[in-house]
Amino acid sequence: MTSADTTSRQTASLGLIVFIILMVTLAGIGQLFIKHGVTTVVEQTGGFPTDIVGFIKLVFHLPVFVGLVIYFFFGIAWLKILADVPVSFAFPFLAISYIVIILGSYFYLNENINNLKLLAIVLIIAGVICLSRSDTTEQPRQASD
Secondary structure, eight states, X not given: OOHHHHHHHHTOOHHHHHHHHHHHHHHHHHHHHHXXXXXXXXXXXXXXXXXXXXXXXXXXXXXXXXXXXXXHHHHHHHHHHHHHSOHHHHGGGGGHHHHHHHHHHHHTSOOOOOHHHHHHHHHHHXXXXXXXXXXXXXXXXXXXX
8 A cells, every 4th residue: 555545545535525425426317317318218219229320329319428428527537536545435435326326216217215225325324434434544554565
């Protein structure tokens, strides 16, 4: 582990944490756009396109295209995040996208939500908090030669 990893682990600012949460939320929103767009195209055409023209039309269908653009920008942001903090700190935040998907699918896609999903949301939040806090309080491992 480099000294940069140790420093970033101990100094992950509130601003950086908010940025990570926003980017992960954005990725979840992108997924919802893609799901909505693909579902619309499949319903309109009677199935998932199997030819190149149909696939290109699917990719450029506005909700799908917006979702893919969001994913692209998330990918760029994720590279920056991984440059600034250890992956063991950043990666647990990806679980927040599950919350975005559950809530977004309920409000945006009219899917059902039940008590088990609500419990899962609580457990995900608790897990992300525990994992993110554990990385800021642990002593770094010494590299073995």
